[in-house]
Structures are given as structure tokens and as C-alpha cells.
Amino acid sequence: MYRVLVFRVIVLISILICMADSIAATKQAKPNVLLLCVDDLKPALGCYGDKIAKTPNIDRLARRSVLFERAYCNQAVCAPSRNSLMTGVRPTTLGIYDLGTHFRHGSSNAVTLSQYFMQHGYRAEALGKIFHVGHGNHEDPASWSVPHKQFNTIAYALNESRATGLTREEALFSNRSAENLPRGAALESADVPDEAYPDGRLATEAIKRLQAASQNPAEPFFLAVGILKPHLPFCAPKRYWDLYDRKSFKLPERREPPAGAPAYAPTSWGELRQYRDIPAQGPLSDEDAKELIHGYYAATSFADAQIGRVLDELDRLKLSDNTIVVLWGDHGFHLGDHGMWCKHSNYEQANRIALLISTPGVSKKDARAKAVVETVDLYPTLVELAGLPAPRVPQNIEGKSLVPLLKNPRREHKDAVFHVYPRNRRGDGQILGRAVRTGRFRMVEWKKPGAPAETAEYELYDYEKDPAETRNIASENPKALQQLQQLLAAQPEAKPQITKPSVARPAVDRAALFQRKDSNNDGQLTREEFLANQPDPAQAPGRFLRFDSDKNGILSREEFIHSGNVPK
Secondary structure, three states: OHHHHHHHHHHHHHHHHHHHHHHHHHHOOOOEEEEEEEOOOOOOOHHHOOOOOOOHHHHHHHOOOEEEEEEEOOOOOHHHHHHHHHHOOOHHHHOOOOOOOOHHHOOOOOOOHHHHHHHOOOEEEEEEOOOOOEOOEOOOHHHOOOOOEOOOOOOOOOHHHOOOOOOHHHHHHOOOOHHHOOOOOOEEEEOOOHHHOHHHHHHHHHHHHHHHHHOOOOOOEEEEEEEOOOOOOEEEEHHHHOOOOHHHOOOOOOOOOOEOOOOOOOOOOHHHHOOOOOOOOOOOOHHHHHHHHHHHHHHHHHHHHHHHHHHHHHHHOOOHHHEEEEEEEOOOOEEOHHHOEEOOOOOHHHHEEOEEEEOOOOOOOOEEEEEEEEHHHHHHHHHHHOOOOOOOOOOOOOOOOOHHHHHOOOOOOOOOEEEEEEEEEOOOEEEEEEEEEOOOEEEEEEEOOOOOHHHOEEEEEEOOOOOOOOEOOOOOOHHHHHHHHHHHHOOOOOOOOOOOOOOOOOOOOHHHHHHHHOOOOOOEEOHHHHHOOOOOOOOHHHHHHHHOOOOOOOEEHHHHHHHHOOOO
16 A cells, blocks of 8 residues: 555656646747847858858858848937837837937837837846947836846047047046947957957856846747947957958949938948047048958957857857847948948938847748838737737837748838838937838928928939939939839828927936845835835825836836836
8 A cells, every 4th residue: 555655646746747848948948139230231241142241150140030121220320220220110100310318208108129028928138239228218127127238339449549638547448428438439359368358248148148138948038139239439459450351342333422412311430430530520541441440340250250259159059949049130231331330311321120030830940031121020020920919019010020021031021111210400409210111212391390391302213224322312202202202201200209398307327226126035115125225205105106107006117217217
């Protein structure tokens, strides 16, 4: 009898172990997400056909991905482009076109992409540049499970490169925001290890985060890694510069704006002119132009190496088979074409981006999609790939899922994609250039938001006949112009740039505040925990009710952080 009882106990334990393994496997079924956001990355990559670029790691990722040949940002500048990625709506809907306005001033109750994943059981972490931080803008604590880890974009390894008044240590490790850092050299080639620059340290941290995630397979992760280069200054270890022969770089054939374009349409590349040894006005010499192009490619190869380190660790940890990997450039970059540098325009080189999506078991491998796609498409794409419910969020997602293209890259997707750039027109103040990009044409409508269509000036380019955008043909092809005008008219009218509150509230680290209030460390706040030590005990109970969005009498971490950060 005793032996029978022991046998039954052993069988029962075995069954329970199998059930536990089965439950764990079920929990692991949700795919992880590794989102690689690369600052200022145009498709100057080997996988996009650039024969000079040395980008073996991104090329390797492309071989297990669908590569989108005609992907476009929604505005060619950092903050608005990243807002579109994380909220799924265009700048014209948010009414934010500048660097300094936080996206929640345009949509206070927006549920960001990472928030949506958090709501469905994911641990969301961010390193480096995901949202734009600086110029008065700040992080969004509600979007991450743990505080975001920042790395500086502007950093030098050599004293002679830095601006006067900033030590080498300050340049490398300062927490000061980008707009307050003196701008030194526009480029640097230093014989130093990768970790002498922020991207090297960022990759090391990303590897640590992957290792930690691998120890908790029951909790899927959403890890956003914001690679900083090839953003200015073009700083990279010397060995990445040595990959290139400067003589192999050719200067653009056309160094003038398109004929017939409005005088205000081109960019004056003020970002580059902030760096020393760059003229305050006028063109660059051929020698300086080639050096900058060399610097951009060296910085791209440096970024590629850090991406390779992260991908290698993903493979080593055996996470690749259950991880969606997206590589996304926030916008393109002018390298002397049309006589322009940097981004900040509505032209092709500033708006076309690199986009790769690798989805084990879903997407094709080493495939190319020719359909036009845009940044806002990534929000619904990742939600669908992860098997999450279609997003029903306050900001009304404007993108369209790319999953059908991942399964069949030859499919059509949209008639057009849309981007925008603001300008100041003499005597008229701020106007918007709303652009429509189809497979063949781009039209730009320049006017004040809400003004009648007859007040607009137009640009029109035919990329089949004129891929280099040499001539504005708006007056020569009225049929094509009208077709694109109709596509634009079907979109909501653009909002004007919203005005930030004149007096900003003092910044509060609500993630740290939540941690202090959560006395029993259970990841939520009771009413008593919330009310403890409040400076305004009469008003605090009403605030608890307002924060408790699901009305369950408990504040989750997300409710506490997000509700408390809503602009008044």
C-alpha cells in the first residue's frame, strides 16, 4: 500500500511539473520585441544597394527580414518623427512640428506603443534616444516599466575636438541636455575603443538587458534601443574611418535646389552650421564636403557594429526565434545634394528611411517590399505581430498594418504616404509644407493651416522621369497635381503648432515617487498608500479618484505615472 501511495505521489508530481512547463510555454508564446531606432539613418547601407557602405551587421539582419525600399518618415526631424513612431499618429494630427514640445501637450491621454504592450503583460524598457529629449522636451515615464536610460548624442573622445569650456569627462558623461552643450568639431576620428563613445556603452547596456530578460522567459520584453549615430557630430573610432578610402566618395552632381521650388522650401542646414569650422553661410568646399560624407559613413559603420553586438547576443541567448526585430531610421539626411546638409526638408533624401522587419515564422526572409509605407504603420504592425488586440486608443491610430506585406512583399499597401515640414514665409509667419508621396510622385502643398487651398503654393516631382528632383513641375502636369491634391484633401486639415504652457510645472520623477509610495512593493497603490504624506490632504482624495481610470480602487504603476503627467 505504501509503495502504491509513493508511486501515485510521484506520478502526481510529474503531472504537475508537466503542467507547469506547459503553462510556462504558454506564457512564453508572446513574441518579444527588439526595436532598434537609429538616429539620422538614411538607406546608405549595403542591403539597400550602396556599394560603398560597410554595414555587415545590418545587411545580415536584412537577410532575415523584409526590407522596405520605399519607407518614409512623417517629418524629417527627430522629435515629431519619434512621436509618430510611438503614438501612431502624424505630426499634423498632434499639431507638433518642433523639437521642444512634448507629445502629451498634443494628446495628453495617448497610449504609446510601449504602453500598449505594457497593458498586455510586457516589460517595456528603453535605452538611448527613443523619444527626443532636449530643447525643453523630456522623457515619458508612463511609456516604460522602468526608468529610461539616457545616453548623450554629442560627445567627444579628444580634448581638441570639444568646445571651449567643456572637459573631456563632461563631454563623455555629462547629463546636460543637447541644446546646452557647446558644439565642438563636426567630426572626430579617435584611436579609442568603442566604449569611449556613448553608442559603445549603450550596446553594452542593451546586452545586459537582454541577458536579464532571458532569465525571466515568462515575461515577454519590449526593448527599445536608440542608437545615436550617425547623428552629428560624426564621431567614431578611427578603425571605422579606416574602412573607407575618401577618394571613393563622389560629390553630388546637383548642388542647387530644384528649379522652380519656392525660395523657402530648401533647408539652410543650420544644425551643421552650429559646429565649429563650418561656415555660418555659403557652401562648403569640396574637401570639407568629402570629409563630412566620409564622417557620415564612418559613423554609420560604427552604429552598425553596435547593432551587430546586440544581435549577436540575441542569437547567443537563443532569443531570436521568438523576437520581432525592427530596424528603423527616424529620417534621412542630406549629404550635399541640392546644396543641403542634415534633414529639415520635404525632399527625398531627408524623408526616405531605412526600415527592416524580421518576424520569425511570419515574415518572408531576405525579401523586398516596394510599396510606399510610413512610420505610423509600425504601431499597428507590431501590435498585430504580437497577437495583441487591435488598438482602441484615444489617439486613433493613423497607420496601417504592414503584416500583409511581411507575408507577401509584392502586395500593394497604400495609395500614398504623408509627411510635413514647417517653414516661416516672409510676411506670412509659419506655414506648413504637407507632402504626399506616391510610388511615382511627391507633391508639397505650402500654406497656413486651415487657409483656403487657393492660397497654397505647390511643388511636384516625378521620380520616374526625374529621380534627382531637379525641377518642380507643378505648373506643367496639372493632371498629376490634381490627383495628389485629392489624396491630400481626403486627409484631415493640419493643426497649427500648439502652444506649450507658458509656465511649465516642475519636473517630477513619478516612477521614483511611485516606488517610494509603494510601501509593500506589490506594484500597486492602495488608497491609503496614495494618501499618505500628501501635501494637500483635502484635494488628494479627488486626485486618487481621477487617477483610478479603471475604477477598481487601486492605482497601477501606469495609472499613477501617466495620470500624474497629463498636462493641465
